[in-house]
Amino acid sequence: MEEDIKPDKKISIKGLVCPYTFVKAKLAVEDMKVGQVLEILLDFEEASKSIPKSMEDHGQKVLKVEKVNDTDWIIQIRKEKE
């Protein structure tokens, strides 16, 4: 069973499209400390693929990408570097 991680911060970017989805997620990560976990709620399918990829490119760790209902995804990111 996958262990549930309690996020340090949650944001909703529902209704946003690229690139603002990633802009919002990136700014949220910037404001956190290394080791903290961000949970992102979104409803733009393309961003459910592009945010994890971009976060990894920027050196952050993707913990979870999960479709939670017909329209929404949850992504968890752990900040690995400033």
Added chain:
Amino acid sequence: MSEFTEEQLQKYSRQIILPEVGGKGQKKLLNAKVFIVGAGGLGCPVGYYLTGAGIGRITIIDNDTVELSNLQRQIAHSVKSLGKLKVDSVSETFKNLNPDVNIVGIPQKITKDNIMDLIKNHDIVVDGSDNFPTRYLVNDACVMLKKPLVSGAILKFEGHVTTIIPGQGHCYRCLFEEMPPPGLVPSCQEAGVIGAIPGVIGSLQAIEVIKLILGKGDVLKNTLLIYDALKTTFRKVKIPKNPDCPVCGSNPTITELLDYDAEYCAAH
């Protein structure tokens, strides 16, 4: 980082998503103050891109007015601004592009008497002037005030860019200690220039400024970049700091600003 407005997030999204920029870098850009010498071939693209990037304050000085022969390369002016002061013309263009940026136009000639006061409250100086007395004046003033200077020059199918960080690298006088005599190097007016050349060189200058503000990447310190458009080559030439440089060397002989126009004419 919630201090950005939604409009700013949209406006700067393409650069905020870069790892080298982010919200922190965008804040640095929004707080930076840049001084541009000349609202001509180089000053137009430099100012245009820096305005787009959201630089906090751009001060631009030029005492000239817009002429039809300028429009081939001076992209911030238009037929609507013919006869207007160049600084008024670029201020209007830049404000239309990005009202966030505080654009200050100074319709004066830059001289040894006003330069120190004008540049002292800025972080970086950009030289887009078209003559040697101004080039040497700006270099010497930046060395004396320890202001980073991004210098550009163009002629015919060629352009040069170099970044001077006083105390850390070369200065313009390490490269060319004295001004060439009048007539030896032709002006754009005499020799001509393709309009896109200052577009390339001005864009390179704008990128140097942005890297300096962000503190990212390598700038053209101790280096002269030479663009040859006919051969389509970029060449980097190492320019060592001259320990005996008359302005930035260990025993400088130029310790106050000179009468550069007189020096230039005397060299004739």
